[in-house]
Amino acid sequence: MQQIVDLRSDTVTKPTAAMRQAMAEAEVGDDVFGEDPTVRRLEERVAEILGKEAAVFVPSGVMGNQIALALHTLPGDEVVLAERSHIFHYESGAPGQISGVQLRPVGDETGILRASDVEDVVRGAFDWEPRTSLVCLENTINKAGGLVFPLEAMREVAEVARARGLALHLDGARLWNASAATGTPEAAFAAPFDTVSVCLSKGLGAPVGSLLAGSSSHIHEARRLRKRLGGGMRQVGILAAAGLLALDHRHNLGSDHARAKTFADALAGYSAFRVVPPETNIVLFDTLEEDAEAVLMKLENESVRVVPFGPRTLRATFHRDVTDNDVDYTLEALQRLFG
Ligand SMILES: Cc1ncc(COP(=O)(O)O)c(C=O)c1O
Known part of the structure; x- marks a missing residue:
């Protein structure tokens, strides 16, 4: 029987047998005292991959x-x-609750900010304005x-931000995918930023x-902020051991991207969908003939799980627990439902 093909998120993966073994065997200590050697190794390795001086392990x-945000701003600032x-x-x-800052969302639906998007909104010259700091x-x-x-677009934004004295943070939750898709090392993407x-x-x-x-110095202070948020962890080398193995997997992400493309190409063949050609592991598609929820339920009945991303939009995400067989099965399910 076909197992469920879970395309809801790349967070649904289960740790591999090798990870579980590494976790069981991890050398540990009290990390709040800075005494967990496995956490230290992970932090050093990630700092090295990102080309930064230091890194701190956090739960999420x-x-x-x-x-x-707390590192780079003062209450009342704008991000x-x-x-x-x-x-x-x-x-x-x-951001409002923890750092007391307000957010200034800009740019278009691509999420790719232009330098001018930033330049146009920087403020703080007058007492009555919030000060843009990040x-x-x-x-x-x-x-x-x-x-x-794109790296060049990031550099252009960073140049404007620097010229205006602003700090820069990169949310690189999936920086690995950007790197796998472009061949650009993570450190090159990370270089323009104070923190990643x-x-x-x-x-x-x-x-x-x-x-x-x-x-x-930023990471030294980040450890204090982590503790304040309740994120100081003890024998957490057990998790860091899995993390060290996970890092090796970043070189295989191209397979997820290829599977996402196969799925997107198949979807594009049906009049029921409009699909955004994926650059990495996430496929967004619009449902043209019925609500997203109705399509979601049909797929669910075929053991394929996706998530809603709007009234007429669904998201399918490819990850290391999705096999070529799962993709074949999913394409057959699409054919049964929409062919
Ligand atoms: C771009 C991005 N940043 C941050 C996060 C937050 O990660 P977590 O769920 O580990 O808190 C996510 C989660 O999906 C994400 O997609």
């Missing part, structure tokens, strides 16, 4: 982003980001279907874990 991507960004849509209003970019852009934010957050539990298969990387 949201915590990594929110620590960055410029794309209207499509995860920080704006999906972090439960944390620009956050995202790569890949989840809500734009895993779109890669990355996730191990999206597509790479780790059960938990994200890191925030930056200068030694």
Whole structure:
């Protein structure tokens, strides 16, 4: 019998047998005392991959982003980001509550900010204005279907931000995918930014874990902020051990991208759908003949799971637990339902 093909998110992966073994055997210590050797190894490795001085292990991507916001702003400041960004849509209003900042979403539906989008909204010259202190970019852009934010475009935004004295943070939850899709090393994408957050539990298969990387002084302060948010963890080398193995998997992400493309190409052959050609592992598609919910239910009845992304839009995400057989099965299900 066909198992469920779970395309809801790249966070649904289960740790591999090798990960579970590494977790069981991990050398650990109390990480709040800085004594967990496996966490240290993971932090050093991620800092090296991103070309930064240091990194800190945090429980989630949201915590990594929110620590960055707290690092780079003062209460009452304004943060410029794309209207499509995860920080704006999906972090439960944390910037207002945790850092006391307001968000200034700009740009179009691609989520790719232009330098002029930022230039046009920087403010703080007058007492009655909020002071713009930070620009956050995202790569890949989840809500734009895993779109890669091109390196050159990032550099242009960074140049304007620097000229205006603003700090820069990159939400790189799926930076691995941007790198796999373009061949550009993660460190090149990370270079224009003061801090970068990355996730191990999206597509790479780790059960938990994200890191925030930056200068030694920023990461020193980030540890205090992590503790304040309740993110100081003890013998967490058990999770870091899975994270170290997950990192190796980033070189295989091209297979997820290829499967996403196969799926998108098949969808494009049906009049019932309009599909955004995927650059990485996320496929966004519009349902032209019925509501997204109705299509979702039909797919669900065929054991294929996707998520709604709007009244007429669905999202399918490819990850390491989706096999070629699963893709073949999914294409057959599409044919049965919509052919
Ligand atoms: C772009 C982006 N940033 C941050 C996050 C937050 O990660 P977490 O769910 O680990 O908090 C996500 C989660 O999907 C994401 O897609």
